[in-house]
Amino acid sequence: DQQVKQNSPSLSVQEGRISILNCDYTNSMFDYFLWYKKYPAEGPTFLISISSIKDKNEDGRFTVFLNKSAKHLSLHIVPSQPGDSAVYFCAALSNFGNEKLTFGTGTRLTIIP
Amino acid sequence: ETGVTQTPRHLVMGMTNKKSLKCEQHLGHNAMYWYKQSAKKPLELMFVYSLEERVENNSVPSRFSPECPNSSHLFLHLHTLQPEDSALYLCASSQASGPNTGELFFGEGSRLTVL
Numbered sequence: 001d002q003q004v005k006q007n008s009p010s011l012s013v014q015e016g017r018i019s020i021l022n023c024d025y026t027n028s029m030f031d032y033f034l035w036y037k038k039y040p041a042e043g044p045t046f047l048i049s050i051s052s053i054k055d056k057n058e059d060g061r062f063t064v065f066l067n068k069s070a071k072h073l074s075l076h077i078v079p080s081q082p083g084d085s086a087v088y089f090c091a092a093l094s095n096f097g098n099e100k101l102t103f104g105t106g107t108r109l110t111i112i113p
Numbered sequence: 114e115t116g117v118t119q120t121p122r123h124l125v126m127g128m129t130n131k132k133s134l135k136c137e138q139h140l141g142h143n144a145m146y147w148y149k150q151s152a153k154k155p156l157e158l159m160f161v162y163s164l165e166e167r168v169e170n171n172s173v174p175s176r177f178s179p180e181c182p183n184s185s186h187l188f189l190h191l192h193t194l195q196p197e198d199s200a201l202y203l204c205a206s207s208q209a210s211g212p213n214t215g216e217l218f219f220g221e222g223s224r225l226t227v228l
Contacts, residue, residue, distance in 0.1 A: 002155065009153075032215045043117070043203055043219030044156075089156065093215035100169065101215050103156040 003027045004092050006104035014112050019077040021107050023090030026071065030092040030102075033066060035075045038087045038106070047088075048075070080111045116140045119204050119220035127228050128194060134223045136187040136204030143208065145187040146217065147179060150201040162187060194227045201225075 005024045013019040023033075031052050036044035050057040050064045050073065057064050063076045077084055090104040117138045126132050138145065147159040161169035162181040176198075178190040187204055201224050205217040 004155070032213075034215050036219075041221065043119075043205075043221045044217075045219065046216050049214060049216065091215060093213065095213055100158050100161070100171075101156075101217065105153060105155050 004104040032093040117220035131192040134189040138206040142206035146205040148203040
């Protein structure tokens with residue numbers, strides 16, 4: 001059973017508009033949530049994270065929102081740029097127990113110039 | 114030099130071959146990981162080494178054998194693999210000490226094809 005779900009395999013957004021990537025989780029014990037970005041032929045790179053005690057974290061054009069009651073987080077990119085075209089993975093970490101990251105299946109974001 | 118380097122980038126092998134994947138990190142981290150990425154599946158954790166000791170073996174078949182000779186190097190030895198083992202194998206590192214925030218540094222991956 002997948003504990004971290006990204007239900008949209010792909011998303012296309014016009015350049016300059018807002019991109020919103022969504023992620024749902026089932027385990028209420030997760031302590032941190034992270035977003036990784038992956039270009040073709042490269043490994044994933046860490047983008048932004050949020051602690052479970054917060055509901056928002058902002059870093060430049062990237063903002064992550066956490067809604068614990070809904071077990072939902074989202075990544076907002078604004079304004080979207082062509083270089084943002086990549087696969088975005090949502091991940092979650094529980095520091096109780098085995099402390100391993102659980103990843104979603106990824107969402108391919110395409111920014112249309 | 115990039116932080117985490119994996120070789121080879123591409124590998125094609127038959128089911129009876131023996132090969133190895135290599136990972137090297139230049140970040141001074143003391144935890145290293147092997148992940149498997151198959152199409153349309155989440156990244157799957159295979160092995161974790163912390164301070165050169167294996168701390169996680171995520172029910173991986175014995176045809177995959179990891180080796181961590183020191184904190185900078187990690188190997189994945191492969192033998193008698195199956196075609197369904199074809200995937201992208203990603204190495205990652207992190208700082209094991211201090212609060213765990215989940216930030217991993219990944220290599221570019223080794224694309225394995227088993228014929």
